[in-house]
Amino acid sequence: MGRRAIIFHGTGANPSVAWYPWLAKRLAERGFEVEVPHYPGLNVEPIAEFLPGVLAAHTFDEHTVLVGHSGGAALLLALLEHVPAEQAFLVAGYCTRPNDSEEPVLQESYDWDAIRSHAREFYFINSLRDPYGCDAGQGRTMFERLGGTQIVRNDGHFGDYGQDYDEFPLLDRLIG
Template sequence: MRRAIIFHGTGGNPGVAWYPWLAARLAERAYDVEVPHYPGLNVEPIAELLPRVLKAHTFDEQTVLVGHSGGASLLLALLEHVRVAQAILVAGYSTRPNDSDEPVLQAAYDWDTIRANAGELYFVNSRKDPYGCDEHQGRAMFERLGGTQIVRDDGHFGDWNQPYDEFPLLNRLIP
């Protein structure tokens, strides 16, 4: 069975931004969709959060992972441990994008393992991201991992002050 797991960003939850919209679109296409809530995302260290995330979900070579902001950074840690069909990192980053603490980041990544486990890989970033999760962050990951980088001018792709209730691009990227 095809499975999709959508990970919210820092301070987010499954009911905000485009997450419910994308989940509904994928469910219509016979995906088993999960949009879990991890309030500790980017609050507690990744070394504490990651084992719980790995235990809570099933990952296989038919799984699609979508992560937004801190959730995209979580995908990097996950991909060191699981093999999936596709990973889409929206407003993702692998180094501190601003002056905030970023407990979701690891000190280092096994880029070769991530590349081998990620399947089809997309980085969707914005030149106008107010938090620094911009095209430069996407480019740094793209240069290490390959895949496809998509650059837009869409802010943070949803935030407390940026309604972004639909994301048709993501629906088109997922087969």
């Protein structure tokens, strides 16, 4: 059975922006079955209502690689309470409100033990400073609860309106 990778976009984004298409192509060339779903309801609908649809729409197993950017990284925390993964990459991720915006993708609390038990490897990739507050401090908070590897760069939000980030070689290299 081939390996699967699922790339979850960030809040207000879609599968055709930033580095998502580039990474999907790179992984497909390496033999991954790649999904880059479009979820306009991400961080709009409350996570308790949103999560069941995501769980039902995909197949997850211990060989799945999960990649989430920003709101998509926050989504990974909720997903990983319920499903297994080989690797989880949280790019510009966060587990508490990073700014003054409502964050319906966040849960009130997380079962950190369950999340930790569902992925073999965690990677938290954040910047020293992030325009939305999804910074190295947020990465550190998740790292302290889940272990894994924290990578701190100085690359803003790793792609956003006004920040071109069409390729992400670091992420391509880390995905095993």
